[in-house]
Amino acid sequence: MHASHPVPPRGLVALVCLALGLAASSLPSTGHAASFILQVPPFPPKTYEYSHCTSYTWSGNTLTCVTSVQTPPPPPPPAPSGGTPFEGCPDDALKIDGQWGNTAISTFDFGYFSTNILSIRVAVPANATGTYIRSSSWVEFGTGPIAREAIFTTAACDFSNTYALRTSLGSVARYPAGSIAFNFKYTLGNPTTTAVKIEPGKVYYINVRNRYGDGSNSCFMEACSMRGGLPR
Numbered sequence: 001m002h003a004s005h006p007v008p009p010r011g012l013v014a015l016v017c018l019a020l021g022l023a024a025s026s027l028p029s030t031g032h033a034a035s036f037i038l039q040v041p042p043f044p045p046k047t048y049e050y051s052h053c054t055s056y057t058w059s060g061n062t063l064t065c066v067t068s069v070q071t072p073p074p075p076p077p078p079a080p081s082g083g084t085p086f087e088g089c090p091d092d093a094l095k096i097d098g099q100w101g102n103t104a105i106s107t108f109d110f111g112y113f114s115t116n117i118l119s120i121r122v123a124v125p126a127n128a129t130g131t132y133i134r135s136s137s138w139v140e141f142g143t144g145p146i147a148r149e150a151i152f153t154t155a156a157c158d159f160s161n162t163y164a165l166r167t168s169l170g171s172v173a174r175y176p177a178g179s180i181a182f183n184f185k186y187t188l189g190n191p192t193t194t195a196v197k198i199e200p201g202k203v204y205y206i207n208v209r210n211r212y213g214d215g216s217n218s219c220f221m222e223a224c225s226m227r228g229g230l231p232r
Contacts, residue, residue, distance in 0.1 A: 085156070089117065089157035094110060094111045096121065097121040102229055102230060103231055104227065105229055106226075108142065113223055113225060117209055118209070121156070128188060129188065131190075135186075136229060137183035138181060139181045139226065141226050142223075146210055147211060147212045147213070148226075149175065151207050152205075152206055154203070166191070169193050177212060
């Protein structure tokens with residue numbers, strides 16, 4: 001769309017451009033309309049407004065109405081609420097819940113852990129206190145060393161970095177595929193260079209898979225069990 005108007009003297013071009021700048025800067029964020037003021041002495045100023053213009057551009061003798069509106073970027077994915085236990089886990093996942101404070105958890109007591117995902121729900125009590133650092137350590141139990149992948153996160157059965165907890169240095173709390181044993185340090189105080197921060201009343205998950213470094217399955221038995229704990 002073009003709106004042509006009498007060309008003002010060269011000395012007034014700056015004035016017109018200034019008026020355009022003021023009009024553009026006063027636009028609402030939705031940009032439904034825009035206007036500009038043209039003044040050619042000795043005539044009084046005149047305002048021009050177009051409901052479908054979001055701004056204007058001036059080139060030579062032509063004033064152009066700009067109708068494009070920038071589309072805002074999509075919002076980030078919502079963080080899991082933790083309200084529904086193990087939401088997003090596949091049906092065959094081994095799910096362990098209600099173990100806060102238990103320092104001798106055997107995965108075999110809850111089911112078989114082989115080619116499926118193990119997800120341990122860490123529900124921090126609302127009255128939990130203490131800024132000291134705890135360590136959730138996990139080792140083989142009843143089998144030989146098995147290559148694993150593990151992550152401490154707010155999303156059950158999720159292995160991406162999107163919801164992973166981080167240290168004060170921004171490091172993701174995860175052990176890459178191929179790790180033989182792992183431990184996650186956490187605190188109710190501020191995160192440290194080695195420990196992540198957890199909060200009273202919040203829910204977290206330790207997700208584990210039996211995987212070699214190339215991502216292939218590392219467990220060829222009915223169960224490659226582990227033992228570990230969630231110290232309070």
